[in-house]
Amino acid sequence: MAKWFQADGPGYEHMDEQGIVDLVSAEEEEDICDEEDADETTEDATKRAQCPVSHAEAMRMFDQCLTWLRFQPEATVSNTSTLVELRELAAEKRQSSRKQSKIDSFFSRF
Structure with a gap:
């Protein structure tokens, strides 16, 4: 078991069950805000409409x-590496689909 943990390399933390629940809960709240603010191109929206699973949901499933x-x-190690790579792909796609907020949007709240 110790070899399996060492094979992950730097950047991958090993969480207990409560840590995973906390992470997933935080991401769900963040996803709700992201979906409201997302500015997708027509092509991205079409691809997303075809896929019934969001990038964030895929990340949660890979975590499970x-x-x-x-x-x-x-x-x-091969099994684990494959799942980690797929989780990272979902994370990259989730990050690239996010929209950067404009500075004036912060002032419109007041």
Whole structure:
């Protein structure tokens, strides 16, 4: 089991179940705000309409799979690496689809 944790490399933290729940809860709240503020191109909107799973939801599912895999004695470094790579892909796509707020939008709240 120790080898499996060491194989992840830097940048990957190992959370307990409560940490995962807290992370997912925070991301759900953030996603609600992001969906309201998102400025997607027509092509992005079309692709998103075709895929019933959001990038954030995919990240959560990969996190759950990684948690499940952690408790499987048959798990290999290759299995884990593949799931981590797919989770990172979902994270990159989620980040690239976010819109940067304009500075004047902060002043319109007052």
